[in-house]
Amino acid sequence: MRQNSGGPPEHSPAGTDGRIPATLRHPGAATFWTAVILTGIGAGLSAAALITLLSAVQHLAWPPNLDLLDAATRTDPWRRVMILLGAGLLTGVGQMVLVKLTGGNGIEITTALWFSAGRLPVLRTMGSAVLSEAIVGLGASLGREGAPKQAGAAIANVLADRGGFSDEQRRLLVACGAGAGMAAAYDVPLGGALFAIEVLRGVLALRLVLPALAASVVAAMVSWVALPDAPTYIIPAYRSGSSIICWALIAGPIAGVVSVGFVRMIALADRARPKGWLRLVVPSFVLALLGAASIWFPQLLGNGKDLAQLTFNGEVAPPLLLALLLLKPIATAMCLGSGAPGGLFTPSLTLGALLGAVLGHLSTWLFPGVPSGLCALIGAGAVIAATTQGPISAVVLMIELTGHDRTFIAPLLVAAITATIVSRTIDSRSIYDARLTDEELAEREKLREPASI
Incomplete structure (x- = not known):
């Protein structure tokens, strides 16, 4: 039985001391690092699938082969209202279905990391991720990176269960999964890793950064099967001074x-x-x-x-x-x-x-x-x-x-x-x-x- 408070687990998994492996000689290091790599692969594949879903929804609802702003500008004004009304109906029905199927509300990644040792309701989290990409594709004024972060965190949570990890190991793995999801969505492997550790985990330390870097770079490379390996924003060559x-x-x-x-x-x-x-x-x-x-x-x-x-x-x-x-x-x-x-x-x-x-x-x-x-x-x-x-x-x-x-x-x-x-x-x-x-x-x-x- 583990504590949710973030302290050391009452009983560490067999063959480990419950700590984050500092070296490959550390007990349980092979299992932990395998989970890190699998988290990166899962986060990359899920990000590619979710962003592809967003693009498909956007191209079905709006004029195809255009950015959303250009597509909306070329769309009849009242059609915009109807599309957003459809997004609202989808949101309402989707939320009601998720509550009925999962029997409760979801939990935000940050809250889960700090007060539940990274434990997430997997079905609710993945369902919310799919719903999020659909309504953002329809025009909701929210970010597309939320869904890949949720998916990456949920995958890490499942792997932590399978690996029998301690609370501290689980918390880090889930943060790495969320950062890997962002890394894959925007092709920002270094930024995604630092986001996981600095923002979500709240501590910059070598033994935390290395797993985050590994998960994020794997996720970014895996996502290239469907997403472009290119900067998100193209800017002029401004000069500083x-x-x-x-x-x-x-x-x-x-x-x-x-x-x-x-x-x-x-x-x-x-x-x-x-x-x-x-x-x-x-x-x-x-x-x-x-x-x-x-x-x-x-x-x-x-x-x-x-x-x-x-x-x-x-x-x-x-x-x-x-x-x-x-x-x-x-x-x-x-x-x-x-x-x-x-x-x-x-x-x-x-x-x-x-x-x-x-x-x-x-x-x-x-x-x-x-x-x-x-x-x-x-x-x-x-x-x-x-x-x-x-x-x-x-x-x-x-x-x-x-x-x-x-x-x-x-x-x-x-x-x-x-x-x-x-x-x-x-x-x-x-x-x-x-x-x-x-x-x-x-x-x-x-x-x-x-x-x-």
């Missing part, structure tokens, strides 16, 4: 404050999720309302990837940037609050890109010659760092997502550091633990450092 670094010193703290507001908005939305029969009604109303808003602002649909790309290229007019800076996070919070499952990484990145672009335009008199697209890029990294409370993984993710490094690394680091310090000073919660109470946060801090380090 003293002006953009000075701008980053000002924009970073602002991004930190905005990130706290977004995290608190997400927390409120999560607490407002409908229960009982309202699960069937509320998503239809909210997503139909999103469809109506898209008549004037089609950029509100989807996870925000297309919108972020436009801001990185400096192709969005300032008045529209300002409007979307207010409306896009509201759309994401409304979708989440309606009970729709989905990720928050790309919506956070898009919020940062919009904020950076707006601040870039507002500061042209102070920093002439600084491109708004470069400001959007720095703002995106700063908000990711602050909303995830993971500045190292945020910087690496921005490098991998764009395929660039030295052109913006210095100002990105400045903005990410200052944004994270400011946000942590105000509120240490991230978008992934926004639902935790103060008591749970205190308990998490006690569990953060594993005894094996």
Whole structure:
């Protein structure tokens, strides 16, 4: 019998001491590392299948062979409303079916890691992942990475059961599975590994990083069977300089404050999720309302990837940037609050890109010659760092997502550091633990450092 509190198990598996293997000579190392590799393979295959499902749904509902923003723009406005209404109905029916089949609610990965030693309801988690990709493909304003993370974590949970792992080993393996899912979805093996350890596990240590790296690189390579091995965002070759670094010193703290507001908005939305029969009604109303808003602002649909790309290229007019800076996070919070499952990484990145672009335009008199697209890029990294409370993984993710490094690394680091310090000073919660109470946060801090380090 194991403890759920994250301490050492009462009875370690046969032939092990329950610790995370530091070397291949450690008892149980072969079993643990086999599970790590299998987690990476499972996460890569599931990510490829889920993203393929998203693309198929999107091409069936919207004009094919186009990005979602282009497809929505070319679609009759009232058809947008009907498609989003369909997404709401699918959400409601899907949630009711999952509750009936699994006999209860799901559990978020962060909550499972800290308070259930990574144990997840597998059927509910996988069902929610499939539902998430379908409704994001239909236009829900949520991230596509949530589903691959769930699938990777669920696969790791099953392997931990089969391997008879201790709570500490299970917790690490599930975090590696979630990071591997992100790595496969966006082709970011290093960023996915750091996300698993820095953001989900909360500890950067060699014996934790190595399994995460192995799982993420395997997942990314396996996903190439169906997903492209290419940067997610194509950006111009911006040049860094003293002006953009000075701008980053000002924009970073602002991004930190905005990130706290977004995290608190997400927390409120999560607490407002409908229960009982309202699960069937509320998503239809909210997503139909999103469809109506898209008549004037089609950029509100989807996870925000297309919108972020436009801001990185400096192709969005300032008045529209300002409007979307207010409306896009509201759309994401409304979708989440309606009970729709989905990720928050790309919506956070898009919020940062919009904020950076707006601040870039507002500061042209102070920093002439600084491109708004470069400001959007720095703002995106700063908000990711602050909303995830993971500045190292945020910087690496921005490098991998764009395929660039030295052109913006210095100002990105400045903005990410200052944004994270400011946000942590105000509120240490991230978008992934926004639902935790103060008591749970205190308990998490006690569990953060594993005894094996």
